[in-house]
Amino acid sequence: MARRYVLSKRERRRLLEELEQRYGSIGVGKNDVVEIFEERNKFKILIINNVPAFIFYEDKWIPHLKYLLRNPNIKAPIVVVDMGAVKPLLRGADLMAPGIREIIGVFGRGDVIVVVEEKYRKPFVTGIALVDSNDIVSGKIKKGKVVKNIHRIGDSFWNML
Template structure:
């Protein structure tokens, strides 16, 4: 991800809120209800990412057509859908933004779809490490033995994580 910083910040209309939450519901189902709040603001950035603040917390991001919780959102408001669990050996690599390789995965949520976002969590404490795009459906990923299976788009310590709003 290129260096990003906030450009504009403004409250969004109800119609835009409806579209964002419909897209989020499409990705994570009924867990999207946890991401509603009294005030919703949109923060345009210098990068490709738009961040949505729910009650002043950066919990939703939009990258192109993808609407998904940010890592901060996943930490504050956990959800069980679209999760990939990695072993302890993968944590150091994930913290540097590495893509996920099949040998490091210990559990795959059955609702993972190719070209859709997934939350990557660590095995021991269940904490979110990154958000990525699945390169395979869950069934295909289970059959893989080697190679890259998830392209990381947001990780702990990246510009989006560190962005001051």
């Protein structure tokens, strides 16, 4: 059973402080409506002014792509991929090391990652790092999965709200 509710002032303040500590300024004003949409025992989505903003996944708040596209100032490590990696990622595949063109920022195993394509630099996947960025940059890891695909354009989270 799904439910959607507005956060209390205390819950809102605590959650927004946690998100801003992790992602920098997320652009939420005093008069903005902050809600939670949750499917019991499955997932939670933070909604800001009727736009899905963050997905709660494995004890982490992961930026929703609709919010990232509207607010590009959210700070998270970025992995730039070649155009050959785009289609498999949009079908739900995990990111493999050979598809990476560039890494912006530093991340460790378990950190939230935003994946962008190399031509327009638009985010189209958010995921969880399976390895450290230093291992990829140094060439220690040249093949295999490096980012677990959690949310992509066109998936169930994208189409939900």
